[in-house]
Amino acid sequence: MRERLRELKDEAWRYIAEADDTGELDKIRVRYLGKKGELTGLLRNMGSLPPAERPEIGKMVNELRGQMEGFLQERFGKLEARELERRLQRETIDIPLPGRKPAIGHKHPLNQVLDEIKTLFIGMGFDVVEGPEVELDYYNFEALNLPPDHPTRDMQDTFFITDDILLRSQTSPVQVRVMEKQNPPVRIIAPGKVYRVDFDATHSPMFHQVEGLLVDDHTTFGDLKGILGAFIEGIFGKGRGIRFRPSFFPFTEPSAEIDVECIMCNGQGCRVCSHSGWLEILGAGMVDPRVLQKVGYDIERYQGFAFGMGVERIAMLKYGIDDIRLLFENDMRFLEQF
């Protein structure tokens, strides 16, 4: 029996020392000290020993149990500490490591420019209005002093849907729609998409314009110059030369095209400004009294000015983009630069 105990101890001690984690250790504990454990079994079988040996063997078994419990506890403490250590290491957060930023998109450069234009005019008291993209010939042409077969219609190659329905070729028809509904004073801008049969590096079949209209009972060309001067300064910066050049539009009289000193070469002359030193950015003029008359305004009392610009053109000049198609291809490598 003594021999058996010694063997059991050696074997148990080896297992306990080799156990690699607390789970394994617990299995060993159950194996020897559990209800059906080997040591427990020995105690239970005391009855089969000669009565003389019982006290001594009983004492030895109890001693071994005590030692084993002690050894198990010691190993358990060590393994538990090691496991905790490992877990802490695994779960450490590296505080100085920068967090992962979610990729956030941003506004398309065209919308950035459009927002800038709107903000500048809203600041000068203009309301923002919209009109339909599928438009009647009447609003796109006739009410703007462009009767059928008038040669100036050729200035804008138009997508016709039927004889009198078309995709608007300009945002100017919104002027008429607003004036039909509202009496002066009128002070609006009308941003939106327009369509023309045209496609190359500087023309797209769909592009954006912003129309402007101001009608009141004391409106002068000087007001037009003041407002557009402030606008151009807001978009392209202070101190840039501006020039009003006589021009023609059927719905304004007199008409002008407005140029700004080339922002690439500062007026020195370069490829972008065709070596003229100037960039054309706006069409404008005093609203032709015939347009006012058509919507029923009293032309003895009211005058107005109007202007129109292409948003793509302004964006291209502002950012030095030389191909309009880049604005619509949505290539991330291009868009990420803005």
Ligand code: DAH
């Ligand atoms: N609608 C013109 C165009 O598309 C631009 C324009 C010129 C608008 C003069 C105006 C204006 O209101 O007064 O070319």
